[in-house]
Every structure is written in C-alpha cells, then in structure tokens.
Amino acid sequence: MGFYEEQILPRVTDRALRGTEAARLRARVTAGLSGEILEVGFGSGLNVASTVPIEYIGVDAQALPLEDASVDHVVSVLTLCTIPAADRALAEIRRVLRPAGAFHFMEHGLSPDEAVARWQHRLTPLQRRVFGGCHIDRPIGRLVADAGLELTRLDNYYVKGPRAFGYMFDGVAIKPGGR
Numbered sequence: 001m002g003f004y005e006e007q008i009l010p011r012v013t014d015r016a017l018r019g020t021e022a023a024r025l026r027a028r029v030t031a032g033l034s035g036e037i038l039e040v041g042f043g044s045g046l047n048v049a050s051t052v053p054i055e056y057i058g059v060d061a062q063a064l065p066l067e068d069a070s071v072d073h074v075v076s077v078l079t080l081c082t083i084p085a086a087d088r089a090l091a092e093i094r095r096v097l098r099p100a101g102a103f104h105f106m107e108h109g110l111s112p113d114e115a116v117a118r119w120q121h122r123l124t125p126l127q128r129r130v131f132g133g134c135h136i137d138r139p140i141g142r143l144v145a146d147a148g149l150e151l152t153r154l155d156n157y158y159v160k161g162p163r164a165f166g167y168m169f170d171g172v173a174i175k176p177g178g179r
Contacts, residue, residue, distance in 0.1 A: 009132050011117065017078070017124040026077055029106045029170065035072030038064070038096065040089065041079025061089035066096045073097075076105045078135035080140060082133040090147035096173040104172050105147055109140035112156075127165075140169035149173035 008123055016022070040061045062085050074093045083089045093103055111117050118138040127134050156170035 004137055005132060020027070022145060024102065025106055025159075025168075025170065027079055027105050030075060033073045033075070034102065036070065038066070038071045038074045038093075040074060040076040040093065041082070058075045061092060063088075064092045064096055068095055069098045069101075071096050071098065072099070072101050074103045076103070078107060080105070080107045080143070081109065081135050081138060082131075084133065086138060086143055087147065090149070094148050094175055095099075099175060099177060102152075102172050102174045103142070103144070105140070107140045108136060108137075108159075108165065108167060109138045109169050110136075110157075111163065113163070113167075116163045116167065120167075123164055137163055144171070144173050145170075148176065150176050 010120055017026070018162065039137055061079070061083055074097060076093075080086045080089065090103075097103065110120060117132045117137065117173055124135050125134050143154075143162065151173045157168050157170070159166040
C-alpha cells in the first residue's frame with residue numbers, strides 16, 4: 001500500500017461517512033444488535049455509537065479466523081464493494097453466523113436502471129483505482145442470496161448525489177434454518 005491508500009483514502013472515506021444522512025443510515029443498519037457482533041470493514045469505527053469492548057482482528061473477510069457458528073450478527077457498511085471476492089466473503093459470513101444469526105448490510109451497487117448501470121460499468125475501473133478497489137456495479141442483493149443467506153428485508157434507494165455512485169442495498173439476511 002502506498003501513501004494515498006494508507007493516509008489519504010481512509011481520511012476521505014471517514015469524512016464522507018460522517019454526514020447526517022450517512023449517520024442516519026448507519027444507525028438503521030446497526031439498530032437492535034446484541035451479542036457477539038462481527039463488523040466487516042470496521043474502518044474508523046463510525047458504527048460504534050458507545051463504549052463497548054472491541055477486538056480488532058484486522059484480517060481479510062475472505063478467510064475469517066473465527067469458529068463456525070460463532071457470531072450472532074455480522075455488519076457490513078459500504079465494504080462488500082472493496083472485497084476482491086465478495087462471494088467468498090459472504091460464504092465466510094454465512095459460515096460464522098450462528099443459527100438465527102443475521103447479516104445486516106448497507107452497500108452501494110448495481111442499479112436496475114439500465115442507463116445508470118451502463119455508467120456504473122464504465123466508471124467502475126476508475127472507481128476501483130481511486131477508491132480502494134470499490135466496485136459500484138456489484139449486484140449486492142443477488143450476491144447475498146447466492147451465498148445461501150435468506151433476505152428478510154431489502155430496501156433499495158438512491159442517496160443524494162450522482163446516481164451511478166448512490167444506488168443502495170440496505171437489508172438483513174439470516175442464516176437458513178435459524179428463525
């Protein structure tokens with residue numbers, strides 16, 4: 001990693017996610033969580049609203065060093081876009097979730113609007129270079145379902161700003177057999 005990836009990009013990302021609207025959306029994703037919680041892509045810790053014990057394991061989500069069925073909830077906020085193999089990360093998330101465990105996420109991704117999607121496909125190569133590997137054209141809902149997680153809530157919307165960067169997937173998926 002170079003100076004940009006280590007010093008500049010984390011500060012830009014932190015600043016962008018500190019706004020009122022982003023805070024409201026993050027609060028929705030993290031509301032009501034309890035027990036053992038794994039946050040994929042912890043960033044600067046903006047999702048932790050109070051003092052709680054935190055163990056930073058700092059690893060790649062594609063190979064989590066956790067026991068099977070060891071966490072109650074997994075949280076991901078604007079992270080799946082940067083993981084090289086999001087499908088592997090989602091399989092790991094499913095593996096570490098306990099029965100009745102839930103994956104809570106808010107991610108940007110592929111718009112169903114064909115004109116917007118064309119721009120997302122065009123812009124993704126540049127987006128990946130400038131924003132830490134971020135893919136703005138991933139079909140997040142389909143990736144979550146393909147990982148064997150059952151979507152119990154999925155809301156899609158555009159956030160303020162250019163539509164190519166702001167189509168959101170905001171939802172909860174559970175590990176099957178765990179209601």
